[in-house]
C-alpha cells in the first residue's frame with residue numbers, strides 16, 4: 001500500500017435490493033474518496049442510501065457493480081474467511097440499532113472484537129471495562145443491554161467499535177440517542193481515538209450539532225452523492241447549525 005492510498009475508495013458503486021415485488025436501486029453510481037486522517041460525514045434524507053453505502057464500505061453488503069476499496073483492499077475479491085479477518089482487524093462499525101448481544105453484559109459486548117482477534121477472554125473483558133470508562137459507562141460494565149438506556153447502549157456500541165483500534169471506523173447515526181453534552185463528548189472521543197495519520201472515520205448523521213467535527217461532508221440524495229463540502233475550520237463544534245460551506 002502506497003502512502004497516499006485512500007482509506008476508502010468508491011467508484012461507480014451500484015446496489016439494488018430485490019424485494020420480489022420490486023427492485024430498489026439504493027446506490028446509483030457512488031464515487032467517494034475518504035483520505036487517511038480524515039473524518040468524513042455523510043448526510044442526506046432518510047432512504048437516500050446512507051446505510052447501504054456504509055454497509056458496502058464495511059464489507060457487510062456486496063455491491064452489484066463498481067469498485068470499493070478499503071486501504072487498497074477490494075473486499076469483494078477476498079474469500080469469506082479472509083474478508084472476516086480483514087474486517088475484524090481493520091474496521092469498526094457502529095450500527096444504528098446498536099446490535100448488542102442481549103445475553104452479554106456491556107463489557108462482554110465491548111470485548112468481542114478483541115476475542116475475535118485472538119485475545120484471551122479475561123484480558124479482553126478487562127480492556128473493555130477501561131474503554132467503557134472512556135465513554136462514561138465505567139460503572140455499568142456488568143449491565144445487560146436491556147438494563148441500559150438507548151443512549152447508554154449507543155455508547156457501548158461505540159466502545160465496541162473502538163476497542164481494537166481499527167484503521168477505519170464507520171458509524172451510523174452515532175449521536176441520535178445521546179443528549180447534547182454526551183454527543184459532543186463521544187464525538188471528541190471518536191475524533192481523538194479514530195482519526196490520525198493512519199486512520200479514518202466515516203459518520204452518517206442528521207445531527208447538525210456535530211457537523212463542525214467533520215473535515216468534509218458528503219451530501220447524498222436518491223442513491224447519489226450530490227455534493228462534497230469542506231468543513232469550515234472557524235466553526236466551533238456544537239455551536240453552529242451551518243457547519244459547512246460549498247467548496248465547488
Ligand SMILES: Nc1ncnc2c1ncn2[C@@H]1O[C@H](COP(=O)(O)OP(=O)(O)O)[C@@H](O)[C@H]1O
Pocket residue numbers: 017018019024025026044045046047048049050051052053
Ligand atoms: N434490506 C432491504 N431490502 C429492500 N430495500 C431496502 C433494504 N434496505 C434498504 N432498502 C431501501 O433502500 C433505500 C436506501 O435505504 P438506506 O440505505 O437504509 O437509506 P438511509 O440509511 O439513507 O435511510 C431505501 O429506499 C430503502 O427502503
Ligand SMILES: [Mg+2]
Pocket residue numbers: 050051052096172
Ligand atoms: Mg440509515
